Amino acid sequence: MKIGDAAAQLGTAAHVLRHWEDEGVVVPDRTAAGHREYSDEHLSRCRIVLSCQSVGLSLAEIRAILHRGETGRASVIAARLSAIRAQRTALDSAERFLLHVRHCRHDLMTRCPECSEYAG
Template sequence: MKIGEAARRTGVAAHVLRHWHASGVVVPDRTASGHREYTEEHLRRAHVVRACQGVGMSLPEIRAVLTRDDASRAEVIGARLLRIRAQRAGLEAAERFLEHVIGCTHDLLTRCEACTEYARTSPHAATGGAPAGRPAADGA
């Protein structure tokens, strides 16, 4: 099938498929006239690429993961699992903090040891209170 149909069936734009081709993660066949020709296998591969992107993998990481005999495959997957586990732990800590704040009886959160302990130990404490890439809000 042509790139337009492949784009429609995978839910990504044609320019994304061209980029994936250039990056080596989904490399379609070529017709005699040089047009990209996608097969069902290419579509399955595109869906796997989208799933990998959904868990935060970059195209170079995905390229390593897609090939079972790539030497860095296990390392890439292991590193991604560690990041996911760290994110999960951070989200669980944030959830515990917010659940505490809902019932906190202190007139100011800064007077609550549990609230300030979370603030001291949260990953955002080292960035001035804002997640990486976001400015700290004034008056917080």
């Protein structure tokens, strides 16, 4: 299918697909006239790329993990997992802080040891 149809099916924009092509992440076939042609397999690959982006991976990182045999694959995944876990820790901390503030009995947050502790 044409790039516009592929983009519509994926819920993304044609310029995004052209960028992915430039980056070598998803390279469509070309018709005899030179137009981009996306197969079902290209679309599947695009959906994987979208999934990878949704967990915070860059195109360079995605390129490095698409194939099981890529060198650096394990370290890219390990780094992303580590970042996600750090984000979770920060979010848990933010949640605990807000839950505390909601019920904090101090008139001023500055006088509350727990409130102050969060600021570090």
